[in-house]
Amino acid sequence: MKQPEIVILPDPVALAEAAGRRFVAAAAEAIAACGQFNVALAGGSTPAGLYRRLAQRPYVEQVDWPRVFVYFGDERCVPADHPDSNYRMARETLLDHVPLPPANVFRIVGELPPHEAADLYAHIVRADLGRYSFRPRFDLILLGMGDDGHTASLFPGTVGLTERWRLAVSTEVPAYVRPAVARVTLTLRALNAAARVMFLVAGAAKAETVRAVLTGPEPAEPLPARRVRLRNGRLVWLLDEAAAAGLRSGT
Ligand code: 6PG
Numbered sequence: 001m002k003q004p005e006i007v008i009l010p011d012p013v014a015l016a017e018a019a020g021r022r023f024v025a026a027a028a029e030a031i032a033a034c035g036q037f038n039v040a041l042a043g044g045s046t047p048a049g050l051y052r053r054l055a056q057r058p059y060v061e062q063v064d065w066p067r068v069f070v071y072f073g074d075e076r077c078v079p080a081d082h083p084d085s086n087y088r089m090a091r092e093t094l095l096d097h098v099p100l101p102p103a104n105v106f107r108i109v110g111e112l113p114p115h116e117a118a119d120l121y122a123h124i125v126r127a128d129l130g131r132y133s134f135r136p137r138f139d140l141i142l143l144g145m146g147d148d149g150h151t152a153s154l155f156p157g158t159v160g161l162t163e164r165w166r167l168a169v170s171t172e173v174p175a176y177v178r179p180a181v182a183r184v185t186l187t188l189r190a191l192n193a194a195a196r197v198m199f200l201v202a203g204a205a206k207a208e209t210v211r212a213v214l215t216g217p218e219p220a221e222p223l224p225a226r227r228v229r230l231r232n233g234r235l236v237w238l239l240d241e242a243a244a245a246g247l248r249s250g251t
Helices: 012-034 046-054 086-093 114-129 204-214 245-249
Strands: 005-009 037-041 068-072 074-076 140-143 168-171 183-186 196-201 234-240
Touching: 005 012, 012 037, 012 046, 012 140, 012 196, 012 234, 046 086, 046 196, 068 086, 074 086, 114 168, 114 183, 204 234, 204 245
Parallel strands: 005 234, 037 068, 037 140, 140 196, 196 234
Antiparallel strands: 074 183, 168 183
């Protein structure tokens, strides 16, 4: 397994800038190769800086948006206009501000019963991305990481980590997680088949977990974010200095 590329940026603004450049490059490469760019967006707060940046010059002019197809790495089981909706966050920061046809956006239907939402989403992902190969392959998946090492909605000890076949599952969340609502998430199978995965992680609160995920011998129970390892893809971690502190100090 290839080692991930680790890029350390001074602060969250520089992290969003670097992520924007890489997003543009990934989109151009995929569109040149097969006429479209299938990307799964991350939820949470860190990616919002990237999404706002992509909606501004020069990036907004450098992406062939009508050829971009937007999916989601995970979603909270709430309606699309709920303050906790990852889709709502992406719509407000990016989707409403770029010339992307609404038909190109495949949100997870959080208002359905969670298992139905997961089955519907897995069907859509397989139908769209599995057209050309048995293994559906996103061109790019954006991910964040919680300080417990979760990514998407793959929390320690939950079903998405052990699912071998389905591309998306519904999952309850551990008691400490907020918002305390069920989730739908892509599984490790879907994540690890991607052509590129880009983690966006910022803040001192993540530093110890970043160190645990990116350094040291393989533990018996690796944290979820450590289990994102691409078979034939490019994995990059974009970190700000605060989140990377544990890598530098060797603590
Ligand atoms: C979500 C995200 C989740 C997020 C991490 C980090 O639905 O909240 O999928 O995995 O990426 O919790 O969130 P922050 O970027 O807000 O720290």
